[in-house]
Amino acid sequence: MTERELVIVGGGPAGMAAAVSAYRSGVRDILLLERDQFLGGILNQCIHTGFGLDYFKEILTGPEYADRFIKEVENIKEIEVSLRSFVVGLTKDKELTVLKPGVLEQIRAGAIIMATGCREKTREMIHIAGSRPAGIFSAGLAQKLINIEGLLPGTEVVIVGSGDIGLIMARRFNLEGAKVKAVIEIQDKTRGLVRNIVQCVEDFDIPIYYRHKIVKIHGNERITKVSVVKVDDRFEAIEETRFDIDCDTLLVSVGLIPENELIEMAGVAMNKKTNTPVAEGLNRTSIPGIFVCGNAFKVYDLVDAVSKDSIEAGRMAAEYLGGAA
Amino acid sequence: MAWGGSKNPFPITMQKTYDVLIIGAGVVGASIARELSRYRLNIVLVEKEEELAFGVSKSNSGIIHPGTQVSPRSLKGRLCVEGNRLIRRVSQELGVDFKEVGELIIAFRKEEIDRLNELKKDAELLGVPKLQIVDSSWLREHEPNLSHEAVAALYAPTAGILSPYRLVYDMAENARKNGVGIFTKQKVIKIISMGRKEARNKPLFEVTTSEKTFQARYVINAAGLFADEVSALVGVNDFTIRPRKGEEFILDKKREHLTNHLLFPLPSKTSKGILVIKTADGNPMIGPTAQDIEDKEDLSTSDDGLNKVLAGVRRMIPSIAADDIIAYFAGLRPVAGEDFIIRHEKDVLGFINVAGIQSPGLTAAPAIALLVCRILKENGLPLRKKFIFHKERKKTIHLFDIPLDKTRKLVQQDPSYGDIVCRCEMVSSKEIKDAIARGATTLDGIKFRTRAQAGRCHGGFCTSRILKILSSATNTPLTQVTKKGCGSEIVKEERGK
Numbered sequence: 001m002t003e004r005e006l007v008i009v010g011g012g013p014a015g016m017a018a019a020v021s022a023y024r025s026g027v028r029d030i031l032l033l034e035r036d037q038f039l040g041g042i043l044n045q046c047i048h049t050g051f052g053l054d055y056f057k058e059i060l061t062g063p064e065y066a067d068r069f070i071k072e073v074e075n076i077k078e079i080e081v082s083l084r085s086f087v088v089g090l091t092k093d094k095e096l097t098v099l100k101p102g103v104l105e106q107i108r109a110g111a112i113i114m115a116t117g118c119r120e121k122t123r124e125m126i127h128i129a130g131s132r133p134a135g136i137f138s139a140g141l142a143q144k145l146i147n148i149e150g151l152l153p154g155t156e157v158v159i160v161g162s163g164d165i166g167l168i169m170a171r172r173f174n175l176e177g178a179k180v181k182a183v184i185e186i187q188d189k190t191r192g193l194v195r196n197i198v199q200c201v202e203d204f205d206i207p208i209y210y211r212h213k214i215v216k217i218h219g220n221e222r223i224t225k226v227s228v229v230k231v232d233d234r235f236e237a238i239e240e241t242r243f244d245i246d247c248d249t250l251l252v253s254v255g256l257i258p259e260n261e262l263i264e265m266a267g268v269a270m271n272k273k274t275n276t277p278v279a280e281g282l283n284r285t286s287i288p289g290i291f292v293c294g295n296a297f298k299v300y301d302l303v304d305a306v307s308k309d310s311i312e313a314g315r316m317a318a319e320y321l322g323g324a325a
Numbered sequence: 326m327a328w329g330g331s332k333n334p335f336p337i338t339m340q341k342t343y344d345v346l347i348i349g350a351g352v353v354g355a356s357i358a359r360e361l362s363r364y365r366l367n368i369v370l371v372e373k374e375e376e377l378a379f380g381v382s383k384s385n386s387g388i389i390h391p392g393t394q395v396s397p398r399s400l401k402g403r404l405c406v407e408g409n410r411l412i413r414r415v416s417q418e419l420g421v422d423f424k425e426v427g428e429l430i431i432a433f434r435k436e437e438i439d440r441l442n443e444l445k446k447d448a449e450l451l452g453v454p455k456l457q458i459v460d461s462s463w464l465r466e467h468e469p470n471l472s473h474e475a476v477a478a479l480y481a482p483t484a485g486i487l488s489p490y491r492l493v494y495d496m497a498e499n500a501r502k503n504g505v506g507i508f509t510k511q512k513v514i515k516i517i518s519m520g521r522k523e524a525r526n527k528p529l530f531e532v533t534t535s536e537k538t539f540q541a542r543y544v545i546n547a548a549g550l551f552a553d554e555v556s557a558l559v560g561v562n563d564f565t566i567r568p569r570k571g572e573e574f575i576l577d578k579k580r581e582h583l584t585n586h587l588l589f590p591l592p593s594k595t596s597k598g599i600l601v602i603k604t605a606d607g608n609p610m611i612g613p614t615a616q617d618i619e620d621k622e623d624l625s626t627s628d629d630g631l632n633k634v635l636a637g638v639r640r641m642i643p644s645i646a647a648d649d650i651i652a653y654f655a656g657l658r659p660v661a662g663e664d665f666i667i668r669h670e671k672d673v674l675g676f677i678n679v680a681g682i683q684s685p686g687l688t689a690a691p692a693i694a695l696l697v698c699r700i701l702k703e704n705g706l707p708l709r710k711k712f713i714f715h716k717e718r719k720k721t722i723h724l725f726d727i728p729l730d731k732t733r734k735l736v737q738q739d740p741s742y743g744d745i746v747c748r749c750e751m752v753s754s755k756e757i758k759d760a761i762a763r764g765a766t767t768l769d770g771i772k773f774r775t776r777a778q779a780g781r782c783h784g785g786f787c788t789s790r791i792l793k794i795l796s797s798a799t800n801t802p803l804t805q806v807t808k809k810g811c812g813s814e815i816v817k818e819e820r821g822k
Contacts, residue, residue: 035748086745089729097729099753102740104733122783124652131625132654134813138785145816149789151803152818176820220622221812248817264579 005029006317007096007109009087009262012041013303014294014310015115016069019079021314022113027321028078031107033085033098039073040066041117042140043303045147048168050195054304065303090266092287111289111317114263115310118256118295120165123217126254128160130217133224139165139253143172152176154249158226159183160214162201164192164301166253171200181245183208184228186235191255193301213237214250223250258296266290274298283313291317343369343506344706346532346541348513348555351382352489352690353682354547355496356415360694361701362503363716364708369541370497370505371534373512373551375810376770378493381549382687383773384624384656385489386573386602386610389423390685391481393430394592397450401665404689404696406451409483411691419495420720421487422605428484428587429459429468431641432477440591441479448481455482468585470642484587488605489687490773491721498763499718503711509766510810511536516544516558520674527705528675543675543706545697550621550659552680559673564666564680568621568657571613572630573602575652576645577781578750581607588641597684599637601645606776607725611638611645613656624655651781658683665689667696669704677701721759725751725776746794747787749780757791761798769809771795788815 006027008015011034019032038044043051046062053059056068073079082100089097094109120138137145137153143165145151155178159166162185170180183201188210190197201208209228215237216227230241258276260268269278269286276298277285283293293313294306345361347354350372358370374380389412395402416423432438438458445456457480459467464475501507511534520528532539548555553566576583588601596615604610614630631653638645661681670676677700679693686693702708724732724742736743741755752775760774768784771777771791778784778791792815796803807813 035745084744086743086748088745088751099732099736099743099745101744102736103743104729104736119782120785122651122781122785124650124783125648127628127631127647127650127653129625129627129631134808134815137788138783141785141788144789149793149803150820151789151816152820153816155817215628216625220624221808221810222814261579 001095001106001108003108004031005110005321006113007031007033007107008113008115009033009096010041010115010117010294010296011036011039011081011083012115012117012294013043013066013069013306014117014296015041015113016073017307017310018113018115018293018314018317020069020072020076021311022318023076023078025315025318027318030079032073032079032081033087034081034083035086037083039070039081039083045140045144047147048172051303054302055307069307087262090262092267094289110321112291113313113317114260114290114292114296115294116259116262116296118258118299120252121255121257123250123252128214128217131219133217133219133222135219135223135248136217136250136252139163139169139251142169142251146172146176152178154178156181156247157249157251158245158247159251159253161185161252161254162190162192162197162208163253163255164196166251167192167196167200169251169253170206171204174204174206180204180206181247182206182228184212184214185210186213186231187211215242217250222248224248226250256295256299258299260292260296263290263292282309283316289320341367341540342529343367343539343541345369345543345545345701346371346530346539347545347547348532349380349547349549349552350377350493350497350507350509351380351547351549352378352385352493352687353549353679353693354545355493355500356690356694357545357547357679357697358500358505358507359496359503360691360698362500362505363710363714365711366706368500368505369539370500370507371511371513371532371539372507372509375509375767375807376765377497377507377509378490378773379769379809381657381659382489382493384571384573384654385687386600386613387486387489387604387687388587388602389485389487390688391428391448391483392451392453393428393444393448393456393479393481394589394597395451395685397447399664400667401685401689402451404665404692405685406453407692408685408689411695412485412487412688415496415691416487416492418716419499419718421492421495422726423485423487424605425483425485426586426603427480427482428589429464429478429480430589430591431471431475432591433474433640435476437591438477441477445479453481453483456480468588470583470644471588472641472643475641486587486603486605491605492687494763494774495718495721499715502715502718508537513548513555513558516555518559518673518676530675543677543701545677545679547679547682549682550657552659552678553661556678556680559670559676561670561673561676561678564661566659566661566681568618568623569660569683570616570618570623570655570657572626572634572655573610573612573653574631574634574650576609576611576649577651578607580609580649583609583642583645590637590641599634601638601642606779608651611635617660618657621657624657626653626655630655652779652783665693667693667700669700675704721774722756723775724753724756746790747775747777747780749782750776752777754794757794758798761795766799767807767809768792768795768815792816
C-alpha cells in the first residue's frame, strides 16, 4: 500500500482542472489517474468548435481546449500522471485499487477527487422494443469511430433523442457523406443547445420529429428500419400515426448518466435517480475527503462550467488536506 | 470454416468418412460431441451459424433445474434429474462455474399449498432429493426481498445456475482437444442416405452443407429450431418444431443480491411462468414470457413482454423497477409437442433425431448425450474407449470473479491482464485475446465468452477497442468484423484507405 496526498481519478477536463487548482492551493503530492492512453477525456473526440468561449474567451475545438490544460498539467512536476490506469476498487477509508498493464497497486490517499465523467444512456435504458441487430450506436461511440478511428459506422442514419452529441453527430455524418434521415425527439423541444439545432440540423435540412418516439427496431443482422409514432401528453404511442423509416444505422442520444459506481462501492450516499452523490454542497459527498467534480457531480452543458467547478474541487481538497494535517 | 483456428485434425479436402456427424453446435450437439469423444471414433460437428451456441442456446436462462416441474412419466423428466446430477461433474472437469443456488416455487394463497405438495410428490417420484415445503417465516429469513404475501414455497436446493454459452464453448473446446472436428457456417442443405437396410449394409450418409460435402456413418440431428427441416431432408417429417418465444430482461449487477434463490411462481400448463433468475454473471434476470410464434428468426422483444414480465416478477419481488434493466433479449424454445424426441429412425438406418429439446434441455444435455451414446451402440456403432481422453480443461480466467491477490499474480505474469478494455465488467485485453484464440470471431462471441460489452454502458466505451483487437488478431479488415456473422458488419467504410 503506497500513501499519496491527493489522488484524482479521471484525466479529462474535470480531473485536469482539479489537479492544477489543487497544486495552486498548495498540494504538492498529486496523482492523476487516467484510464485512456492520453489525457483529455472525451474532448479528444469532440473535433467541432464551440468550446472555451466562456472560460478562455475564444472559440476552440475540443482537443485544443484539452491541450491548454494538458500543457499546464505537464508543467507542474508535482502532478504525477499515470495513464492506462484503471481504478477497480475504492473504500470509505480512501483506499484505491488500481490496475494498469503489468501492475496492480493499492494506494491510500489523504483526499480523493473523482472526475470520472459520465456515460451515455443506452437504447436498453429507454426500452425500445424490437430486434438487436448491428448498426445501433450510442452517439458518442459513433463520434469516436468517425473522429478517432476513421471509420464510418453507416450511411443512412436515424438519430433518437436530441441530445447535443446526437445533434453534433447529425452534422458530422452529413459532412462524411452519409444521409441523416431523421432526428426523433419525444419531448416538444430539444434537450440540446439551441445553437446545435440550428447549426447541425436545420442548416442541413434534416427533419426533426418532436413528440415522436421509436416503437420498434427491425432487422436481424443489420438494422433495416425503425417504426416511429407520435406520442400523446403521457408519452404513450398514438398507434394510427405509426410510420417506418428505412435506415442502416440508429444513433442513440437520449441523455447522460454520471459515472459514479466507484463512490457507490465506497459507500457514499447516492441519489439513485440521478446516480450522483447526495451532497450538502458543490462537489461534496457523504464521506469527508472524497470529492466529486465535473460531469460526475452533475451533467453540465458546457465544458467551461466543468473547468470552473472542478477548480473549486481542487481548492476544496487542498483545504481538506490542510485542515487534516 | 474450421472452428478455433487451424488445429482441426481432419481437413475436409481429405474426403474421409466420419463415424459420426452431428448437426447443430448448441448445448445438445456440443454435449454429444464431448461425450462421444471418449471413444475411438472420427467425429465432426457442423453448425450453420458463425459461432457455436448462436442458436437456441445463446438465449437460455442458464438454470440447472432440479426436476420439480416436469411430468414424472416423461423422458425429459428423467433426463432432467439425471442431467442435474451429471452437470456437476461436467462443470468441474471443464471449469464451468456451476452454483447450486436452489429454487423456490412460491405459493401466494393457502389453497396453493396443496399444489406445492403435488409438485413435491411428482418430483420425488423422479428422485429429486432434499425437497422441502417452507413456510412464510422461513421465507422472510432466507429471502428478505420477497413479497410478504408469499405464504409458502417448495424449496429445491439442488437447482443451480451456470452460463449456458460458456458451457457450450467449454464442452466444444474439450471435444476438439479430444479430436472432434468442428466446422461453423455449414448450413446442411442435403442429406443422402446410402446405406441399405435390406442389404444389411453399414449405414452411410452424404451430408452436403452450404460449403462442403461430408461422409458419415451416423448422423445426429441436434439442429434445434431447425431439427424438423433437417429431419425432413431424410424423409422423416412426423414432427414440427414450433418456436415459443421468451423475452428476458437483465438487471444491473448492482442488484446481484436481490434474491438468494431462483424464484418461480406456480407453473402453468405451458410454462414455468415469469421468474426471478440468478445468473452466473451476477446480473439478475427476469422473464421469460411464453408466446407461440411462426417465424424461427423473430427474436424481437416487445413493450407488451416487458410489461408482462415486470408485473409477473413484482408480485414476487415488489422492489424491481424498470430502471434496473440494462439489457434484454428474446429466445425461441424449439417445441415439438410435450416431450423431447430422441430416437433412432428405423426407416433411415443410422439417423438419430434429438429434437424438441426445450426446457429443461440445458440441464438434460449431459444425460441426453449418454442416451445418444446408448442408441448409437444399440444400432451397431462400437464404442471403444480411447487410451487417452483429456477429460479436464483449464478453467477460463475472468478477472471479475477472482480475488485481488490472484489478479496481482496474473498481472505480474502477463501485463495485459492489467490492460482493462471493458470498464463495466472489468475485462482485460488478455481475456479478449484468449477468447479469440479459443474460437471467438464476432463481437457477440467475445461478449458471451468474456462479458465485455455486456454491462451497463452496453459497449459504448469498449466496442471500438474490441473491434480493433478482433480485426488484428484474426487478420480481418475492420469493415468485415461482425456482431454475429455475415450481414452484421459493424462499420461500413474505412476512411483514408
